Amino acid sequence: MTEKPARVRFAPSPTGRMHLGSARTALYDYLLARRTGGKFILRIEDTDRKRFVPGAEQELIDGLRWLGLEYDEGPDIGGPFGPYRQTERRESYQKWAAELVERGLAYPCFCAADKLEKNRQEQLKQKLSLRYDGTCRRLDPDEARRRIAAGEKHVIRFKMPYDGQTTASDIMRGPITWDNAGLDDTVLLKSDGLPTYHLAAMADDYEMGITHVIRGSEWLPSLPVHVNLIRALGWPEPVWMHLSVFLKPSGKGKMSKREGAEALKDGHSIFVTDLQKLGYTPEGVLNWIVLMGWGVAEDDVMTLHEMTQRFTIDHLTASPAAINFAKLDHFNGTHIRLLTAEDLAGRVKPFLTEAGFRVDDALLLKTIPLIRERLATLDDAVPFAGFFFLENVNPLPAELPAAGLSPAQSAEIIRQALKILSALTEINHAAAEPPLRQWAEARGLTVNQTFGILRVAVTGQKVSPPLFESMAIIGRETVLKRIERAIELLEKM
């Protein structure tokens, strides 16, 4: 590759939970940085003190770590361009704001919030476009200085050009042109002295040497503000990439809290730490989201490492993508099957432990070949492997009799099966399956019926890994004991 090393930043604000959209942005950031031999930076945009959520930053960091998106610079690990939290860089923003005012590119605005709100309502009523009326832009600079000196509350607004056009280029959409007449005098510095996103992000990107800005398409409307600001200050312009939003599964509208709750009922979630708890793997999640907005012709199963080798900016797509959880399940299962037995065992263990099973590592490892292709999520191991770690199972009596057979008939069948099995010195597929099958067929029974009763007797459930392979792991004595118990249960029915 001939691309120059890119400096890319993931810049979330600690105002909520880390969702799929953020994860995908971070992924693309990471891929671009790794692909070009550049740097991936985590920056926390915490200038909104009202919406600040304690713990949100940690969830972001945990999410990135879990996904395996290691960053090179960040608030917790430092780096040459720190600090990486915006509230720790406020002097810098104030300095830039002051410079803009001094050069006549920005101005202090004393308009009160309630007055601005009244204006907005009025504009709404008259069906006008919503924008600042420009009162303070026309203020005499000397008077403004006097009012500031008198301690009057104010913000700093950027002076957008009144006429002409602004053109900026997005990597996936090409050049976009706006009439400046439709642009607003955006607030750069709030009355609490902290910057808004517009100033803070641009200043940081400049000071941190960011070469590519990857962010959500909700930022597209403020692109002209950002480029005018950058150009006013004479800063180099980064490459812009505005990622489309994720739509709810129906494709109508973007994901909301309502859909989030709906997904959770279904064993899915749009939050990355939830996905972890639900038994999804980073590999599965990553593979799923990387394809929502970036297309490959074929071979769509990839690890993070393979993604970094294949990722290219020019295959990014600009259209909104609907979330499809069925596809997540598929990718997750696929990556589970790609793991080594040891790896899978280690990942599955916490879910079994959490479910109350006392897990023996050696035993767990033996069950992996039996359960691996049955798992869509890691916690599917609970129903598929839990019974291996139990001394006794408790079959539901109602589930014991085979379809179309009475409890008495079913009892008789496994009494015979017990006879056959106890004659064996070891119970495994090779030794147990042929004689049982022969016997069943001779009696005019289907193997489904016969093996079915045994399955419930031995595993306690109607659905399980292969019967005889499971028996081999459980061991002869325990198997025979469980069958005897089932016979008792059937006799009592």
Place this chain on the structure above:
RNA sequence: GCCCCCAUCGUCUAGUGGCCCAGGACGGGGCCCUCUCAAGGCCCAAACAGCGGUUCGAGUCCGCUUGGGGGCACCA
């Protein structure tokens, strides 16, 4: 109300003017395998939103219409 973006199977997408009577994946249907459930193999149905241009030739370029999405805060 104003501004901006997007538009290929139900969904995610490949396609960068002829290689496309449009390819892959998920989901769906069928068959095979099979002790349940899976996994796996094979096969099938399924799309270029519409209308005008440009061109010898358009899914691919342009315009309009329609549909969808985003934005218009001292939030990011």
